[in-house]
Amino acid sequence: MKYKLNFERYSMPLEIERKFLVSGDGWRNGEGIRCIQGYLNTDKERTVRVRLGGDKAFLTIKGLTTGATREEYEYEIPTAHAQDLLKLCEGPLIEKIRYKIACDGLIWEIDEFLGENAGLILAEVELQKENQVFERPSWLGEEVTHDERYFNSNLCSYPYSKWPKGKK
Numbered sequence: 019m020k021y022k023l024n025f026e027r028y029s030m031p032l033e034i035e036r037k038f039l040v041s042g043d044g045w046r047n048g049e050g051i052r053c054i055q056g057y058l059n060t061d062k063e064r065t066v067r068v069r070l071g072g073d074k075a076f077l078t079i080k081g082l083t084t085g086a087t088r089e090e091y092e093y094e095i096p097t098a099h100a101q102d103l104l105k106l107c108e109g110p111l112i113e114k115i116r117y118k119i120a121c122d123g124l125i126w127e128i129d130e131f132l133g134e135n136a137g138l139i140l141a142e143v144e145l146q147k148e149n150q151v152f153e154r155p156s157w158l159g160e161e162v163t164h165d166e167r168y169f170n171s172n173l174c175s176y177p178y179s180k181w182p183k184g185k186k
Contacts, residue, residue, distance in 0.1 A: 033080070033090035034148055037168060039159035040139040045128055050115035053129075056107025060171045067171070068095075068103040071116065075100030086148050086163050109174035110134050122153040134177035140168060 053071035067078045075097045081089035095103075104111060113132040118125055124143050131138040141158060162168045167176065 030089050031091060032087055034087045034145045034150075035142055036086050036145065036161065036163045038141045038161050038163075040128060040141050040157055041159040042157050044157040045117070045119055045126075045141070045155065047119070048117065050117040050128075050130065053114050053116050054104065054111050055114075055170065056104045056111045057109070057171050057174055058103065058107055060108055060175060062166075062171075065171045068100050068107060070097060070100045070104065073097065077103070083169075086145075107174075110177060112170055112174055119155075121155050124152055126155070131173070131178065134179045135173050136179065138168075138173075138178040 051072045053069055055067055055069040055071075058066040058068065063082045065078075065080045067076075067080070069076045069078065075095050076092050077095050077100075078090065078092040080091075110133065112135065114129045114135070115132065117128040117130070119128060120126075124145075127142045129138075129140050129142070131140075140162070141155075143152070145152070166172055167181070
């Protein structure tokens with residue numbers, strides 16, 4: 019018996035995300051969630067990430083970034099599995115506190131990095147389309163969407179603390 023796979027009925031889950039440096043403390047309100055994440059694969063064409071945040075854990079596979087868009091598949095997994103998988107990850111683990119801020123109809127995720135990436139604070143926003151117009155919050159700094167140094171998958175192999183002064 020032959021099986022015919024019909025991939026046409028499945029749409030690829032896409033992430034359209036823009037990333038910015040954060041300036042000032044105007045964004046600070048409420049409690050953040052401490053996250054630890056690591057990468058099982060950091061190839062730029064496909065990354066495989068394990069994240070433990072609060073009482074939830076996720077396995078995420080992301081495709082090649084084109085512009086501000088890439089395929090993203092994310093699955094909740096048992097926290098015990100995440101703890102085991104984190105032991106298999108490359109480079110130092112990424113430690114951060116994630117805050118979620120609602121602003122003008124969008125949810126901003128602010129990551130305050132710890133450990134070897136301490137001093138780095140990034141804001142990310144997921145959009146419906148790449149050219150979507152939005153109000154820039156007052157605490158939003160320079161856009162770094164296309165600067166691969168700021169990809170979390172790169173921060174584990176080349177942490178912010180190791181960047182030359184003046185290149186940050």
